[in-house]
Amino acid sequence: MIASSARLDVPRELIQHVARLLRAERRTVGTRPGTRALTCFYQAIMVLVWFRKGEDKTTLGAGFGVSRATAYRYVAEAVRVLAAQTPTLHDALTRVAADGWSHVILDGKLFDTDRLAETIATVKDDTIDAWYSGKHRDFGANIQAIMRPDGLPIW
Known part of the structure; x- marks a missing residue:
C-alpha cells in the first residue's frame, strides 16, 4: 500500500460551512450520531475534493475509506444540501x-x-x-x- 497526502486549495471556512449544512441536514432527517462512515467535516472535504478535482467516485471513496455507493450517496446528499441554499x-x-x-x-x-x-x-x-x-x-x-x-x- 502506498500512503499519499493531498492538498485541497479551498479555505477552511468553506469546509466548515459545508460541514455545518450537512450537520443540520443530518439532524433534520434524524441520523443517529456515529452511524455514518464519515463525519460531516470529512464528508464536506470529500465533496469539495469531488467538486474541485472531478474524481471518479470509486477512487474518491477509496481515498476516504468508503465504498463507491457511499461516495455517491454522500456527494448527492451534499449537492442537495448546497442546492437548497440557492436563491430563486x-x-x-x-x-x-x-x-x-x-x-x-x-x-x-x-x-x-x-x-x-x-x-x-x-x-x-x-x-x-x-x-x-x-x-x-x-x-x-x-x-x-x-x-x-x-x-x-x-x-
Missing part, C-alpha cells in the same frame, strides 16, 4: 436591482457525464436522450449562472 431567480434579480446594478451576465457550461440516461419524447413523438448535447456530441448537464457585472455569481 426572482430573489436573485430583486437583490441585484436593489443593489443598483445596471445589468447582469448570463453564462453557462456543459458538464460531461455518463450517468444521465433519461429519455423524453419530442414534439413529433420521437424518443431522444434528454441529456444529450448535439453541439458537444456527448452527454452532459447544462449549468447556467447569472452574475453581477463584477462577476459575482448570484444564481
Whole structure:
C-alpha cells in the first residue's frame, strides 16, 4: 500500500460551512450520531475534493475509506444540501436591482457525464436522450449562472 497526502486549495471556512449544512441536514432527517462512515467535516472535504478535482467516485471513496455507493450517496446528499441554499431567480434579480446594478451576465457550461440516461419524447413523438448535447456530441448537464457585472455569481 502506498500512503499519499493531498492538498485541497479551498479555505477552511468553506469546509466548515459545508460541514455545518450537512450537520443540520443530518439532524433534520434524524441520523443517529456515529452511524455514518464519515463525519460531516470529512464528508464536506470529500465533496469539495469531488467538486474541485472531478474524481471518479470509486477512487474518491477509496481515498476516504468508503465504498463507491457511499461516495455517491454522500456527494448527492451534499449537492442537495448546497442546492437548497440557492436563491430563486426572482430573489436573485430583486437583490441585484436593489443593489443598483445596471445589468447582469448570463453564462453557462456543459458538464460531461455518463450517468444521465433519461429519455423524453419530442414534439413529433420521437424518443431522444434528454441529456444529450448535439453541439458537444456527448452527454452532459447544462449549468447556467447569472452574475453581477463584477462577476459575482448570484444564481
